[in-house]
Amino acid sequence: MTNDEILQIFFVECEEALGAAEAGLMSCRSGTADAETVNAIFRSVHSIKGGAGAFGFTALQAFTHGFETLLSLVREGSIALDDGLNDLLLRAFDTLADHVGAIRGQGDTPKDDALILELAAACDGMPVASADHAPDGPASAAGGEIDFDLDLDLLIGTIEDTHDVEPWLVRLRPLAGALANGGEPLLLLRELERIGGTVRAVETLTTPDLDHFDADCAFLAWRFDVPGDVERAAIEEIFDFVGDDCELLIERGNGLPAPALPVATTVAEPQAVAAAVPDAQAAATPHGAVKVVEPSARAEEKSAATSGGQSIRIDLVKLDRLIDTVGELIIAQAMMAQRLAASGLGSIDELTLLDGLTRDIQEGAMAIRAQPIQSVFSRVPRILRELETATGKRVRLEMSGESTELDKTVLERLGEPLTHLIRNAVDHGIEPADVRVAGGKEPEGVLRLSAEQRSGRILIKVIDDGRGIDRARVLEKAIEKGLVAPDASLADEEIDNLIFAPGFSTATAVSNISGRGVGMDVVRQNVKDLGGRISIESRPGKGSTFTLALPLTLAISDGMIVTVGDQTLVVPLTHVVESLRPQPHEVQGLGVGRQMLNVRGQFIPILPLEQAAGADGAVNSPCEGVLIIVDTESSGQAALQVDAICDQRQFVIKSLQTHYRSVPGISGATIMGDGRVALIVDVDGLVADAVRCVEAPRRAA
Amino acid sequence: MSHPTKILTVDDSASMRALLLHALQAQGFEVVQAEDGIEALEWLAANDADIVITDINMPRLDGFGLIERLRSIARHRDRPILVLTTESSDEKKARARQAGATGWIVKPFDPEKLATAVRRVAH
Numbered sequence: 001m002t003n004d005e006i007l008q009i010f011f012v013e014c015e016e017a018l019g020a021a022e023a024g025l026m027s028c029r030s031g032t033a034d035a036e037t038v039n040a041i042f043r044s045v046h047s048i049k050g051g052a053g054a055f056g057f058t059a060l061q062a063f064t065h066g067f068e069t070l071l072s073l074v075r076e077g078s079i080a081l082d083d084g085l086n087d088l089l090l091r092a093f094d095t096l097a098d099h100v101g102a103i104r105g106q107g108d109t110p111k112d113d114a115l116i117l118e119l120a121a122a123c124d125g126m127p128v129a130s131a132d133h134a135p136d137g138p139a140s141a142a143g144g145e146i147d148f149d150l151d152l153d154l155l156i157g158t159i160e161d162t163h164d165v166e167p168w169l170v171r172l173r174p175l176a177g178a179l180a181n182g183g184e185p186l187l188l189l190r191e192l193e194r195i196g197g198t199v200r201a202v203e204t205l206t207t208p209d210l211d212h213f214d215a216d217c218a219f220l221a222w223r224f225d226v227p228g229d230v231e232r233a234a235i236e237e238i239f240d241f242v243g244d245d246c247e248l249l250i251e252r253g254n255g256l257p258a259p260a261l262p263v264a265t266t267v268a269e270p271q272a273v274a275a276a277v278p279d280a281q282a283a284a285t286p287h288g289a290v291k292v293v294e295p296s297a298r299a300e301e302k303s304a305a306t307s308g309g310q311s312i313r314i315d316l317v318k319l320d321r322l323i324d325t326v327g328e329l330i331i332a333q334a335m336m337a338q339r340l341a342a343s344g345l346g347s348i349d350e351l352t353l354l355d356g357l358t359r360d361i362q363e364g365a366m367a368i369r370a371q372p373i374q375s376v377f378s379r380v381p382r383i384l385r386e387l388e389t390a391t392g393k394r395v396r397l398e399m400s401g402e403s404t405e406l407d408k409t410v411l412e413r414l415g416e417p418l419t420h421l422i423r424n425a426v427d428h429g430i431e432p433a434d435v436r437v438a439g440g441k442e443p444e445g446v447l448r449l450s451a452e453q454r455s456g457r458i459l460i461k462v463i464d465d466g467r468g469i470d471r472a473r474v475l476e477k478a479i480e481k482g483l484v485a486p487d488a489s490l491a492d493e494e495i496d497n498l499i500f501a502p503g504f505s506t507a508t509a510v511s512n513i514s515g516r517g518v519g520m521d522v523v524r525q526n527v528k529d530l531g532g533r534i535s536i537e538s539r540p541g542k543g544s545t546f547t548l549a550l551p552l553t554l555a556i557s558d559g560m561i562v563t564v565g566d567q568t569l570v571v572p573l574t575h576v577v578e579s580l581r582p583q584p585h586e587v588q589g590l591g592v593g594r595q596m597l598n599v600r601g602q603f604i605p606i607l608p609l610e611q612a613a614g615a616d617g618a619v620n621s622p623c624e625g626v627l628i629i630v631d632t633e634s635s636g637q638a639a640l641q642v643d644a645i646c647d648q649r650q651f652v653i654k655s656l657q658t659h660y661r662s663v664p665g666i667s668g669a670t671i672m673g674d675g676r677v678a679l680i681v682d683v684d685g686l687v688a689d690a691v692r693c694v695e696a697p698r699r700a701a
Numbered sequence: 702m703s704h705p706t707k708i709l710t711v712d713d714s715a716s717m718r719a720l721l722l723h724a725l726q727a728q729g730f731e732v733v734q735a736e737d738g739i740e741a742l743e744w745l746a747a748n749d750a751d752i753v754i755t756d757i758n759m760p761r762l763d764g765f766g767l768i769e770r771l772r773s774i775a776r777h778r779d780r781p782i783l784v785l786t787t788e789s790s791d792e793k794k795a796r797a798r799q800a801g802a803t804g805w806i807v808k809p810f811d812p813e814k815l816a817t818a819v820r821r822v823a824h
Contacts, residue, residue, distance in 0.1 A: 006723060009715045009716040010716035012715070043713070043759070046787070047717075050714060050785075050808050054720055054809040054810075055809075180801075182779045182780050182822065183781075184822065187820070191820075240794075240805075241803060241804030241821065241822070
């Protein structure tokens with residue numbers, strides 16, 4: 001496992017921790033938090049801090065430290081959770097999320113100086129936990145070690161002064177506690193040897209006779225000579241774990257290195273002088289009777305890691321290559337099916353089997369790319385909080401279908417339009433509390449976010465219970481901007497859809513929330529780029545519903561294979577409403593060369609595909625061919641005139657731009673079963689173009 | 702004893718587990734991992750480790766709780782247990798020692814320090 005992979009694990013973990021912390025903080029705010037909630041928040045922040053330290057993200061680490069300290073006080077009950085504190089914690093959380101974003105290369109490191117001070121201020125004035133909770137015994141230990149530190153400081157001076165370094169004299173006497181908790185002083189002695197120490201003497205004075213010997217107690221004391229060039233801290237380090245369970249004295253030898261003269265060097269330790277027994281030296285060296293084998297440094301044995309293993313990380317490039325290949329497989333399979341059908345073998349069992357398997361593989365490959373929409377939805381609470389702060393409105397969020405899975409690319413590009421819709425809903429849709437109360441509504445607005453899979457598409461809805469679209473004002477604005485004729489009579493839905501028109505904005509004053517230079521037309525474009533559609537449903541006074549219909553995947557689509565003259569074209573199935581062969585009386589002429597189709601009383605333009613495809617020999621009259629009624633976001637319905645419908649199958653989209661150049665009216669190409677290339681009709685573009693051609697002269701007139 | 706020292710690491714953080722695994726394996730230790738105290742206890746009920754390294758803050762059963770439970774089992778009374786702590790304060794160390802830990806590893810650790818700490822307690 002490389003460091004980068006571990007880092008990636010940390011990032012994923014951060015996301016999880018942030019999610020958990022946010023959920024906890026939200027329930028704190030709504031007053032449903034219990035001790036475990038606070039504990040979970042603390043753990044989340046703590047875990048981010050731990051990783052931040054391990055990976056050297058100092059800014060993140062520094063910030064989490066203050067945050068964690070405050071949380072630990074809350075956890076211990078030293079600080080009560082009130083609205084002010086909840087607010088501070090949430091703001092700290094948002095900054096934490098920004099910090100995490102920054103280390104992942106998404107955005108800059110946030111300025112957190114003020115917030116850190118605020119967190120510290122919140123901690124202050126409260127009993128500081130660390131001092132109060134220290135157990136009695138260790139308090140004295142702490143004092144002892146502080147003395148060591150002082151010694152150390154003094155010694156640093158001495159070391160610098162004297163070039164001729166004297167050896168260290170180390171006296172240690174493990175106490176009974178040094179053997180407790182799985183401690184083993186022998187290992188410490190051996191470590192002293194490893195840094196160059198040699199045993200000078202063993203004190204056996206306190207060793208009881210065998211009758212009173214307790215194997216769990218320690219009785220011996222050792223004196224070691226350690227070379228003077230070893231740092232004092234390195235010696236102290238060895239005894240880090242035993243602390244006050246081991247008497248330890250470290251001092252510079254006074255220039256008398258001969259081990260035979262312990263008396264002279266240990267004036268400070270009269271008891272030790274008396275106890276020095278040179279004979280015991282050999283027997284008491286750490287490599288004495290007890291045989292303890294060094295931890296072997298062989299790495300050949302693979303670890304049997306028991307945990308994790310539930311998921312693996314795959315390089316996205318590899319995955320895309322797989323999906324690409326699956327696309328090719330589908331094409332190859334289709335080609336073979338066609339070939340077999342031509343030889344009269346179209347219905348053999350093997351082909352049916354292969355067909356099923358291919359489909360399974362495709363679905364499997366798609367599922368790998370699919371991720372729960374949770375990752376996008378989880379950002380919403382924060383957006384809402386910011387909006388609440390900015391607008392002063394209170395909004396309750398209801399989410400459902402977070403586990404609905406979407407293609408990763410779709411997900412990544414969904415965030416922006418969704419954010420915009422939510423901003424709009426809060427800014428324009430939901431009314432201020434007083435207006436709501438006056439209108440007989442709850443003061444708190446409701447924003448509902450849902451995702452579900454329905455008939456091969458993902459439907460995402462953003463529903464607010466606000467004032468709905470102000471149609472009179474939308475129409476007025478549209479007329480003012482010249483988007484519609486002043487005398488036009490538009491249906492309610494048509495007026496609603498005007499908000500998607502380029503350059504349209506109803507906000508009288510451009511607020512800093514919705515009015516960020518991005519209109520709803522951009523939202524619609526974003527959704528369209530994803531192969532999706534957006535629709536709106538609004539009831540005055542009751543609220544609006546925006547529905548995004550998105551494809552499950554971008555790579556493979558279902559399409560209708562049609563012929564136009566000598567060309568074969570693909571019409572994406574997502575646009576197709578119905579297809580029919582019209583009766584002559586259903587087709588009406590309109591001006592020169594234009595025809596309209598009467599569908600159950602509604603007239604829609606007929607667009608022959610012949611021109612767009614550059615085909616020759618297509619049928620001339622709609623009544624001789626077939627009309628495919630398609631639905632578009634921008635221009636409503638239209639009827640595409642083709643010669644015949646051949647088939648309906650999945651196709652893999654190949655970009656024309658990368659292989660050829662962009663062609664108006666054509667969104668890409670695909671390879672057919674027989675190996676020929678077929679162009680994919682850009683239904684939206686084509687219809688919008690045609691409608692403009694029709695309407696432009698009409699408006700001018 | 703020719704087998705490599707077997708270490709059970711207990712940490713709820715996947716990245717910390719990965720770091721421990723990486724560092725300890727590189728030093729030739731055999732590593733087994735658990736995600737929290739309960740999982741560690743369950744594993745130790747049926748298996749044995751030479752050393753346990755545990756995080757303190759964990760869901761279900763935290764590090765101190767784990768040590769307490771282990772120390773009450775005769776088989777684990779003398780088991781070297783190191784705790785992972787983010788602070789090197791004396792108070793934290795005293796707390797760990799009082800809880801029954803053999804020693805501690807201050808996070809962030811470097812692989813050398815980790816190995817030294819492990820060898821210092823490896824019986």
